[in-house]
Amino acid sequence: MSTREQFISTLSHALGRSAVRHAPEPLIYRHAVHTDVLKDRSLDELTDIFLDYSKTIGVDVWSTTKNQLNATLHQALKTCSIGDIVxxxxxxxxxxxxxxxxNESGRIHVWEASGSWENNVIFAEKAAVGIAVAKMAMAESATVLLFSNxxxxxxxxxxxxxxxxxxxKSVIVxxxxxxxxxxxxxxxxxxxSINFVSGPSATSDIELVRVVGVHGPVHVIHIVVTDI
Known part of the structure; x- marks a missing residue:
């Protein structure tokens, strides 16, 4: 018996079951809307949809090439509050x-993979801007997928x-x-952990008063690199 099976067996017996139940059969869908949406769009079209919907949800958008990425970051940082950058x-x-x-745009801190977790978090808490590379992006909702590592x-x-x-651009689906x-x-x-993030942090109360930045960034920028 594997460690996984032993763990599940312990839970099963605690629930008064004599044997571990078999996993249910996967659902058979009558329709395939979830796979049909945007499935015939080219990568260029998906990129345009992603950028357009990013604007809809309050995100600033930029397109650039790999060689021009640093220059584009310089320009994008001018739209952010002045301060430290992580x-x-x-x-x-x-x-x-x-x-x-x-480095000339502000004090830079590179997240230290082998450093102190506390120091990284303390710097991020005080930073004006965070810069990360998305693992994937979804055109329909302008959502980015982040892998925490x-x-x-x-x-x-x-x-x-x-x-x-x-x-x-190659990771837009x-x-x-x-x-x-x-x-x-x-x-x-x-x-x-993995995280799906759609635009700036926002919430609304029962009176539908929308407040941005309560649970995360107030300002979000998407920079699509068109040649990678």
């Missing part, structure tokens, strides 16, 4: 030497007043259906 410890940003090049903790994009998501299929296919290699 960026992900990401291979793309290392390759482009983004931290070094952006040693080089990019959740606080990096949650605590700063502004967050910039860098999105390679139609909708949540494809994103969840990706997650399912990589279920044994997932990080400690």
């Amino acid at each position: 960026i992900a410890d990401d291979p793309l940003l290392h390759e482009l030497k983004t931290a070094h090049i952006l 040693a080089g990019s903790g959740r606080s990096l994009t949650l605590l700063p007043e502004s967050t910039i998501y860098i999105i390679p 139609p909708r949540l259906t494809q994103a969840m299929a990706f997650v399912q296919a990589h279920k044994h290699q997932l990080p400690t």
